[in-house]
Amino acid sequence: MADARKPLFSWLADWRRDQLSGTLCDIFLADGAGVPMRRVTEVKVLAGLGLSGDRYVQDAGHWKGCDAVQVTLVRAEDIERAEQRSGVALCRGEHRRNLVVRGIPIDAYRGRRLRIGDVHFEFHRLRPPCGYLDRLGQRGSAKALGKAAGIGVRALADGTIRVGDAVRILAH
Secondary structure, three states: OOOOOOHHHHHHOOOOHHHHEEEEEEEEEOOOOOOOOEEEOEEEEEOOOEEOOOOOOOOOOOOOHHHOOOEEEEEHHHHHHHHHHHOOOOOOOOOOOOEEEEOOOHHHHOOOEEEEOOEEEEEEEEOOOOHHHHHHOOOOHHHHHOOOOOEEEEEOOOEEEEOOOEEEEOOO
């Protein structure tokens, strides 16, 4: 019997093991909404809050209340594609995401838990770039990144993550 899944549910696809592992390439924090991102090599993760020293933990980010975020993540491949396609600079944190990960398709995160180093997170929701990104940086940044460039995750445990840590999508 043929698989009856519609494209709408394609994110439920089975993933190969090599698609469920990647590497943490960069960590970025900002002290407040609109403040330039700063690159760090490691950060303490606070369960239920986010990354120590970041605007979201301090409730000082652009997204608050019912649209609050703990940690944002973007793929390195999406940043590179956006820069090549548009000429917009995004590699120094202009993308406004906390974590840059290489090697895992964005749809593989949906509805799943993940581990970065020894710290567990869970998918919260898609966080596509919006016009706020264009107001803070170069015009066209949001469009260059595209609708799939980013997700929000929740921190499930305290710990420390470091650039170079393995990223793994966990079994359901």
